[in-house]
Amino acid sequence: MGSSQGMATLVLSLIPPWSLLYALGALAALWCSWRVLAAAWLGPRRVARALRSQGLRGTAYRFPSGDMKEYVRLIAAACSEPMPLSSHAITARVLPFDHGVIREHGKVALTWFGPEPRVVVTDPKLFREILANKHGQFGKQKSILPIERLLANGLTTHQGDKWVTHRRIISHAFHLEKLKRMLPAFAACSSELVSRWGNSVGSSDAQEIDVWPEFQNLTGDAISRVAFGSSFSEGRKIFQLQSEQAQNAVKMANVMYIPGYRFLPTKLNTRMKANAREVETLLKGVITKRERAMKDGQADNDDLLGVMMESNMKETQEAGSSKPTMTTDDIVGELKLFYFAGMETTAVLLTWAVVVLSMHPEWQDRAREEVLRVFGKNQPDSEGINRLKVVTMILHEVLRLYPPILQLSREAYEETELGGVTYPAGVTFALPIVSVQHDPDVWGEDVDEFKPDRFAEGVAAASKDSPAFFPFGWGPRICVGQNFALFEAKMGLSMILQHFFFELSPSYAHAPCPVSSLQPQHGAQIMLTKL
Numbered sequence: 001m002g003s004s005q006g007m008a009t010l011v012l013s014l015i016p017p018w019s020l021l022y023a024l025g026a027l028a029a030l031w032c033s034w035r036v037l038a039a040a041w042l043g044p045r046r047v048a049r050a051l052r053s054q055g056l057r058g059t060a061y062r063f064p065s066g067d068m069k070e071y072v073r074l075i076a077a078a079c080s081e082p083m084p085l086s087s088h089a090i091t092a093r094v095l096p097f098d099h100g101v102i103r104e105h106g107k108v109a110l111t112w113f114g115p116e117p118r119v120v121v122t123d124p125k126l127f128r129e130i131l132a133n134k135h136g137q138f139g140k141q142k143s144i145l146p147i148e149r150l151l152a153n154g155l156t157t158h159q160g161d162k163w164v165t166h167r168r169i170i171s172h173a174f175h176l177e178k179l180k181r182m183l184p185a186f187a188a189c190s191s192e193l194v195s196r197w198g199n200s201v202g203s204s205d206a207q208e209i210d211v212w213p214e215f216q217n218l219t220g221d222a223i224s225r226v227a228f229g230s231s232f233s234e235g236r237k238i239f240q241l242q243s244e245q246a247q248n249a250v251k252m253a254n255v256m257y258i259p260g261y262r263f264l265p266t267k268l269n270t271r272m273k274a275n276a277r278e279v280e281t282l283l284k285g286v287i288t289k290r291e292r293a294m295k296d297g298q299a300d301n302d303d304l305l306g307v308m309m310e311s312n313m314k315e316t317q318e319a320g321s322s323k324p325t326m327t328t329d330d331i332v333g334e335l336k337l338f339y340f341a342g343m344e345t346t347a348v349l350l351t352w353a354v355v356v357l358s359m360h361p362e363w364q365d366r367a368r369e370e371v372l373r374v375f376g377k378n379q380p381d382s383e384g385i386n387r388l389k390v391v392t393m394i395l396h397e398v399l400r401l402y403p404p405i406l407q408l409s410r411e412a413y414e415e416t417e418l419g420g421v422t423y424p425a426g427v428t429f430a431l432p433i434v435s436v437q438h439d440p441d442v443w444g445e446d447v448d449e450f451k452p453d454r455f456a457e458g459v460a461a462a463s464k465d466s467p468a469f470f471p472f473g474w475g476p477r478i479c480v481g482q483n484f485a486l487f488e489a490k491m492g493l494s495m496i497l498q499h500f501f502f503e504l505s506p507s508y509a510h511a512p513c514p515v516s517s518l519q520p521q522h523g524a525q526i527m528l529t530k531l
């Protein structure tokens, strides 16, 4: 024993210290290569074998980027030219990769997001099962990108107890009764839009207007007024900054792949950080002002901020805590989120509604007849808005054919069984809303036709496999602002129908495009004529 120890000491003393460093370096490199190999090669192969052995079909894993290159290539190709006018068969254009995979492999298919397994699910029953998340095994993806945090850190990104309390507080603010009180704000914004359009349209000639930026302004203004009431001008400034932030985020997304890029003092990074600081300062100012007014009993709490702060105070009192349930930072995050979650989506809905009604003048006439019967030329009220049957059917059909959010995703938090296949923890499920809503097996052979009548007996009776209508999601995470969005869209559309006829402009190219939402790639040019 003694002699072998002596031998080892002798050998070690003969090895120069730098070669020990080399050896350690080589070991570290070997370990890193092993980790990379395990994550990007062995892991995917193991998961693929396990899933295929249970009968799941799909694409073969390609090292190291999986299907990502093909996914991007197909979208670029599909969006390189417009679609035929009046065609509503958009799935192959806006989600070409998933569309092809579903056709080839069926309604549950394995694909690869880099080395991560991504299972595309378009079977409505499984779709609902994942979103309903009865046993807590499916959740939002846990990793949230720093860029998402910079834009908005609120309900959509929260998990667990924090999500439960925030959802409860925010739901109060979006309750139908509360929304009724917000109606004057929607009406004021729509009336501004209609009188601006009226001024630019001559008395007899038709005038071309690109309604896409117009509706973005409308919904941005509406959320500023509805969220901040009397502090509308600060609200507008905040939302202008948020709008700039969203555009910068798109530029940023193009360079995010450069490691550490976001820490460099580039012009874009500096602007985004300054912008985020300014939004936060403005929001905190509005909140502090409101807190003071509430203490003095002088606050007008009919806006979203007021209702949310009131309901937060109640929660805090009921919990018997000295600390507020939602902190000022929490409220700032939620307000920022309302802009991203609520503005663009509703603008997209209004845009496709006007485009589609221009393609189908018979439905435009029916909608106008109803609006004029219910309101005449008067400002729409909440009671009348709730009686609009044709307009509601039209908006549902537009949301079916052109869902503003094309797809959702969820992660398996633990090993879980779904549709007879056991999935390991960490698998991502892609849920393409647009594919389910354009599936002939679910909606019938006329699936790609604009037929609002299918919603005559409500959403549940509209499809064979009911319900298969998911524009606002499904289950506990269903859109908290859906009543808000529909109220706003009905108000805007009614006022436009009261004052104008519209048809497609010759310069319009039909090109739905998957950006952050389903946007018109080259704008939405409409010819307006005064009624």
Ligand code: HEM
Pocket: 155, 156, 157, 167, 223, 337, 338, 339, 341, 342, 343, 345, 346, 349, 403, 404, 405, 408, 409, 470, 471, 472, 473, 474, 476, 477, 478, 479, 480, 481, 482, 484, 485
């Ligand atoms: C036509 C308009 C809209 C559409 C199509 C839409 C769509 C959606 C969808 C699909 C989800 C579910 C996301 C998921 O499950 O991962 C969602 C969630 C959400 N939406 Fe909307 N939305 C619209 C309008 C609005 C408005 C106006 C607001 C607020 C002002 C809003 C606020 C939210 C929030 C806060 C969530 C997160 C809910 C949660 O995670 O608990 N949305 N929306």
